[in-house]
Amino acid sequence: MSDKLKHFLHRAFIALAVELSKHLGDRKKYVGASDIAGCPRKAALNRLRPEKERSVAEKMVMAIGHAVEDVIARLFTAGGFAGFKREVEYVHPVYTFIRCHIDFLYETETEIRIRELKSTKGNPQEPYPSWINQLLIQMGLASLAAPEKMITGSIMAVDRAKGHCLEYTGYTPNANLTNYYIDKGRKIWAAIQGEGPVPNPEPGDGNLCGFCSHKHDCPAHDTSKLQVVPAHESQLAARYKTLSAEKKEIECRLDIIKGELLAFTGDKYKGAAGDLVLSVVSFPESATVDSKLLKKDYPEIFKKVSKPRAAYVKLEVK
Numbered sequence: 001m002s003d004k005l006k007h008f009l010h011r012a013f014i015a016l017a018v019e020l021s022k023h024l025g026d027r028k029k030y031v032g033a034s035d036i037a038g039c040p041r042k043a044a045l046n047r048l049r050p051e052k053e054r055s056v057a058e059k060m061v062m063a064i065g066h067a068v069e070d071v072i073a074r075l076f077t078a079g080g081f082a083g084f085k086r087e088v089e090y091v092h093p094v095y096t097f098i099r100c101h102i103d104f105l106y107e108t109e110t111e112i113r114i115r116e117l118k119s120t121k122g123n124p125q126e127p128y129p130s131w132i133n134q135l136l137i138q139m140g141l142a143s144l145a146a147p148e149k150m151i152t153g154s155i156m157a158v159d160r161a162k163g164h165c166l167e168y169t170g171y172t173p174n175a176n177l178t179n180y181y182i183d184k185g186r187k188i189w190a191a192i193q194g195e196g197p198v199p200n201p202e203p204g205d206g207n208l209c210g211f212c213s214h215k216h217d218c219p220a221h222d223t224s225k226l227q228v229v230p231a232h233e234s235q236l237a238a239r240y241k242t243l244s245a246e247k248k249e250i251e252c253r254l255d256i257i258k259g260e261l262l263a264f265t266g267d268k269y270k271g272a273a274g275d276l277v278l279s280v281v282s283f284p285e286s287a288t289v290d291s292k293l294l295k296k297d298y299p300e301i302f303k304k305v306s307k308p309r310a311a312y313v314k315l316e317v318k
Contacts, residue, residue: 040199140178
């Protein structure tokens, strides 16, 4: 990318960020659901020690996420699902510095349905803990604002590369969890205002720790108490980390090539070119069982149908 284009995109993204975040108001004046949903230490330090400016690539991904939300809204409207509201704000009735903004909300006289949208690069089979936390906070604040209504929520994940959609459903507010999240938000706010200590870290979605700009002095990643890895194994670990990064890059390139091939073949195809055989087979949609919901609502059935899973070892090199 030329320096001229990079400079232009930098200025353009600053202007776009202002436009896209208008509905959020002044983030310095409150703690949002996304702050409370993740690591409280990171949320507090992001305000006290602002992160370095995002790269053009990161800003592009965020802009695409907003664009995906607009497309989904237009699809809902075109499909006849009218009456939903976007970017609805709920504010805690007492601690007004705690608030949330809901992507899609449908409300009647008796119920409120909340749908949180996530633009992803590959959809996980199970939603990330921080996604669930954010939805639970939203539902908790909605229940405080409208205690007489039934509140339900879901998370819709859209793979921005492949266009695949998944929805994780069956969520309802929990009063105890709401109280926990509100207390967490109060601690974050107190730290930001200089009226309390920076909260302890909660790694949660461990895959996000590697992207945290406050990791270098985080107690959860204190290397002074760790065992020293011998030289040979240290070299192996470094090689493992390098190959893992290469694997992700290769998988990304494979996804791009796969998309181009499927654009030609469609959902069903079989052809040959020399020694190559190109085959495409489509499988119909199928239902999966939400094991957490089954265990919560039908523990006896869960006990009957569950079976032991073999132990496994997880290796991670960051």
